[in-house]
Amino acid sequence: MQLFDDRRTARRIDEKGRVEMNTVQIGGLVSFTTIDFPGKLAAVLFLVGCPLRCAYCSNPHLIDVGPGEYDADKVFDWLRTRIGKLEGVVFSGGEALMQGDATIDYMRRVRDLGFAIGLHTNGFYPERLAAAADLIDWIGIDYKATKTNYEKLTGINIAYDRLLQSLDVWAKTGKPAEVRVTCDPRYVTTDDLLNIARDVSARGFKNFAVQKYIPHFEDDEHKTTPAMRGAFFNNDNLRNEINSMFETVVWRE
Numbered sequence: 001m002q003l004f005d006d007r008r009t010a011r012r013i014d015e016k017g018r019v020e021m022n023t024v025q026i027g028g029l030v031s032f033t034t035i036d037f038p039g040k041l042a043a044v045l046f047l048v049g050c051p052l053r054c055a056y057c058s059n060p061h062l063i064d065v066g067p068g069e070y071d072a073d074k075v076f077d078w079l080r081t082r083i084g085k086l087e088g089v090v091f092s093g094g095e096a097l098m099q100g101d102a103t104i105d106y107m108r109r110v111r112d113l114g115f116a117i118g119l120h121t122n123g124f125y126p127e128r129l130a131a132a133a134d135l136i137d138w139i140g141i142d143y144k145a146t147k148t149n150y151e152k153l154t155g156i157n158i159a160y161d162r163l164l165q166s167l168d169v170w171a172k173t174g175k176p177a178e179v180r181v182t183c184d185p186r187y188v189t190t191d192d193l194l195n196i197a198r199d200v201s202a203r204g205f206k207n208f209a210v211q212k213y214i215p216h217f218e219d220d221e222h223k224t225t226p227a228m229r230g231a232f233f234n235n236d237n238l239r240n241e242i243n244s245m246f247e248t249v250v251w252r253e
């Protein structure tokens with residue numbers, strides 16, 4: 001597979017023949033948000049590339065690895081102008097850790113400007129998360145389904161095990177996190193949600209989020225009904241049990 005066809009993109013080949021980037025590729029930017037980094041006024045950088053192929057992906061334009069729309073040096077210069085105005089920068093995607101050292105180096109530079117660093121991640125790169133953990137202040141991490149449906153949803157058979165490794169890597173840091181489940185009724189049942197919550201709680205996480213699935217497609221293949229999507233939110237017993245497991249639970253309807 002051809003990864004890059006752009007001379008602006010500096011590349012190197014590692015000893016195993018893998019292509020690595022040494023200039024981070026940014027595919028999107030939100031200049032101001034109050035909701036993507038708890039307690040902080042932040043910008044969000046959307047990095048290109050994701051190893052997963054989730055059935056409900058709302059950022060399909062970001063999942064193929066390729067040159068980003070934004071010049072990373074210009075984004076950095078712009079971030080300098082935000083010092084004193086923003087408190088944090090969130091690395092999102094795609095999957096920001098897919099770009100490996102390029103992402104981690106850029107995180108370090110952004111942190112050196114004085115910003116707190118947030119990461120939205122699917123947990124596919126536990127080793128990279130461990131390598132970057134000292135630079136990152138908070139993560140939002142997706143727990144997409146139980147093991148049974150993880151491959152069906154994400155298209156990758158090792159994604160579930162890697163997610164669990166990432167959860168354990170982060171739990172050891174003692175830093176804050178939000179573990180999120182998007183309740184797509186095609187892949188998650190209410191029993192699954194409960195089991196996921198129990199697992200997340202047992203791993204020591206304090207903050208959990210239950211997100212309603214909003215379909216981005218209207219064709220029959222992707223059809224779910226409002227009742228199916230609402231079933232996770234209308235069940236008082238389920239809500240109470242999950243609420244009892246964490247310090248905070250956000251129900252995003």
Ligand code: SF4
Nearest residue numbers: 050052054057094122
């Ligand atoms: S992890 Fe996120 S960006 Fe990647 S395919 Fe899934 S939904 Fe899309």
